[in-house]
Amino acid sequence: MKTILVVLLSFSLAACVFISRRLDVQSISTRAPVTVASPVKAHLKDGSTVVYPWGVAVTADALVGEGARHDSTLKNSTTVERVELSEVLGLESYRTRTNGAESFLVSSLATAGAVVGTALLAVAIFGSCPTVYSDDGEVEEAELFSSSIAPLFEGRDIDRLHAKADARGIVTLDIRNEAMETHYINHLQLLAVEHGPGEVVVPDSHGTPIVVGTPRPAATATSRDGRDLRDARRVSPVGTAVRRHRPKWQVGNNRARQHERARRQVPPDESRAAFRGRVQCRSRASRALPHVPPLIAGVLHGMDPRLMGPRSDGDRAVHAIRPSDPDGDEEVGQYAGIVRTAIPAGARPGPVNDRRPRQ
């Protein structure tokens, strides 16, 4: 892990490091012996030029090194190993120098720019799923629609919540969009499942609430790195499925009215506002059953607001707690500030299985 980190950091930093180089041409004194490892040109009294591509050693009386001697017209050249200093008019060396101050300045600016750019990019591309909070936003309950990352993947999602109705039978949830992205939530709904004191309700892989009896803690639960997760909140108890409840979704008779209501509740001009909404739902069911713990609340996505209509399921009921009363007489809940779910004015009811997001 450390190696990967080092490699990644190295490449990241390398992308920001710029080394400024410049050419340096200098005359070389022949008064003292010196060895030059970079290219050198020697100019001789007869007009010849000797090029030493790999450098030369200046001794007390000669230039020693492999070079090419060109006559003054540059028409002829020979290889030389030694040239007497008495023949030499002067020498120049060519070196590459590193401009430290400029390198530091440019690299610092590039690094700062990269850091700022990366931060801006991270903010720009960071996304989150709609997150449900309870207890005045203090308790994170669930993160919704994790797989619905594009309109193509629109679908329902049901999550088990720990929030309970208060003494008045009201469940208050905050649903937040915590990143700079657009969410289209077509439908939110709470489900309450009656069950006995020793039973737990969990959704199955299809979103169907299952009542599980005789729950007992998991014997072992470990993460990939071996940590014991038995105390983690998300580890569900093991039990035996007692029964399952299947909500019956169907088109209500008052589809037009519900559609109009939804349009009023989410005006299109709010669609650009920050998404920090609150769902406050209250129903006859929750009022009637405030003593039934725990309340399981499901939040469904991708469902047309017209597809509402809870139906009881025998003695044990699944109650879909709607944001509005189907009769339109009693306001049992409201979307307050749930934005980006705007339904355009004049939109016509679509087919039941139309899963396209409303825009």
Added chain:
Amino acid sequence: MNRVLIALVLTSVTAACSYGLTVEKFRPATDPHGAMARITTDGGELRGEVIELQDAGLVIFSSRIGQTDERTLRLVPYAAVRTSKFEQLDSRYSIRDGIAPAGDVRERLRLVSRFPHGMAAAVLAALLKANGQTQLAGIEP
């Protein structure tokens, strides 16, 4: 931790991007010719190898732009130079507006000429003879 830091720094530096002129890129460093120049004068545009910097002007082995067959050793007076550009050198190493170069500009141009230490009379004569000239030409056509 120190090894990690050292590895990080070394990798960053070795993989870093570099810019600017280096010996490997600078042709006159390993070539006996002087740097190439492009000079604009009142009489036209010249280009050629810088042979020598004299007090009065620049000796170049030139051809006129558009006349590639012409090869002439010329003395271009500094006063006649309007603009100039020298091969692979920064624009600050140039001669313009008829002003003779001075200081490090003159020193750099001298060092990249073919004869930084000047030409002896015999050497100049040999060059002129090899080029079929008896004396240095001027900037006139």
